Amino acid sequence: MSPPLPPLVSLRAFEAAARHMSMSRAAEELCVTPGAVSLQIKELEATLGLRLFIRKPRALELTSEGQAYFASLKVAFRMLREATEALQKTACARVITLSCTSTMAVQWLVPKLARFEAENPGLDVRISISHRLVDFSRDAVDLAIRHGLGRYDGLVAERLLDDELTPVAAPAVAARLSAVESLAGLTLLHDETRDDWRLWLAAVGAERVDAGGGPIFTGSNGAIDAAKAGLGVALARRSLVVRELEEGTLVAPFPQGVANALAYFLIYPPQALARLEIETLRCFLLRAAGRPLTG
Incomplete structure (x- = not known):
């Protein structure tokens, strides 16, 4: 002994x-x-x-x-x-930090992470909520999802989700919308700004509907939650309400969508994919978005 x-x-x-x-x-x-x-x-x-x-x-x-x-x-x-x-370096290597907005996290990313964790036991995805541009050299972030035109100097930007603006409402509210003009009698719900509703109404020629009224929600997914609660009609990015449309908690009453050059992009420094863990998450996100894998 x-x-x-x-x-x-x-x-x-x-x-x-x-x-x-x-x-x-x-x-x-x-x-x-x-x-x-x-x-x-x-x-x-x-x-x-x-x-x-x-x-x-x-x-x-x-x-x-x-x-x-x-x-x-x-x-x-x-x-x-x-x-x-x-040991600490090994543990850190299994952690991947992804930055995105709160709406993107709640409406699209988080529902998919359970499958990623099941497919990749041991990998730990941390979500950093932010609306500002990421400084990868300073912010301890591995990947980011941002809404824009995909022009980020010195970074790789892969198109993740197209941006199509679509009115959505709870089924009882949607039943009152026989035509685009009938929006005039309902509350329009705005996410961050009233500009999106102005763009959509101009695109479909709904000149008699005023986009100047209705509450503006800043942060999170307040406009979508308010629409689900039957408080009005939200203008949502279709890619972020696919689940609600499939479940029937929201309805898209009009066929018109307004597509534009904006989209959600997956962005990262070129050297990031040297880490297998980051490449694994990148591939998963692109597949989940229905995007072809390149590189």
């Missing part, structure tokens, strides 16, 4: 003091007082039955036994630090 080891806290105190040749600097590193370090070393010496330091008025000096012990402990603590660092 192996003899018991001295307490780890005493070994740490001795190793730090011997490395710095200073009780006060060892205490600084360990976030304790110099007196606590000195006490731990005295307890270690008592456990071992040996003196490890010669204490002088303004200096420390290792005994021959202390020098031999420190040489071995220094290697052991270095191995512990290296093993811990390697």
Whole structure:
């Protein structure tokens, strides 16, 4: 049976003091007082039955036994630090951080992540909610989904979801919409801005419907939730309400959709795909969006 080891806290105190040749600097590193370090070393010496330091008025000096012990402990603590660092790097490599807006997360991304996790056990996807442009060198983000024209200097941008604006409403509200002009008698729900409704109404020639009224929802998917609750008609990006349309909680009462050059893009630095975990998530997202895999 192996003899018991001295307490780890005493070994740490001795190793730090011997490395710095200073009780006060060892205490600084360990976030304790110099007196606590000195006490731990005295307890270690008592456990071992040996003196490890010669204490002088303004200096420390290792005994021959202390020098031999420190040489071995220094290697052991270095191995512990290296093993811990390697373990943390391995754990971080299994984490993928994806940035997107709250609406994209709730309406499209999150419902698909359960399948990704089932297909890729051990991979941990973290969602970072943000509406601003990502700085990949600073923000600790691996991939991002953003709405725009796909022009991002120095980054790869792959078209993920096309952008088609479509009025949606709860079934009871949709039943009151016999024609586009009948929108004039209902509340229009706006997501972030009234510009989308103005664009859609102009495109379908609904000149008598005023887009200037109705509440504006900022953040999350408030306009869609309000439409599901029967509070009015929201103008949604069809790609983000596919599930609700399939389930029947929302209805698209008109065939007209307004497509434009805007879309949701998957963006990332060119070197990001060197990590297999990121490439795995990229491929999954493109397949989920019905996009061909390239590269």
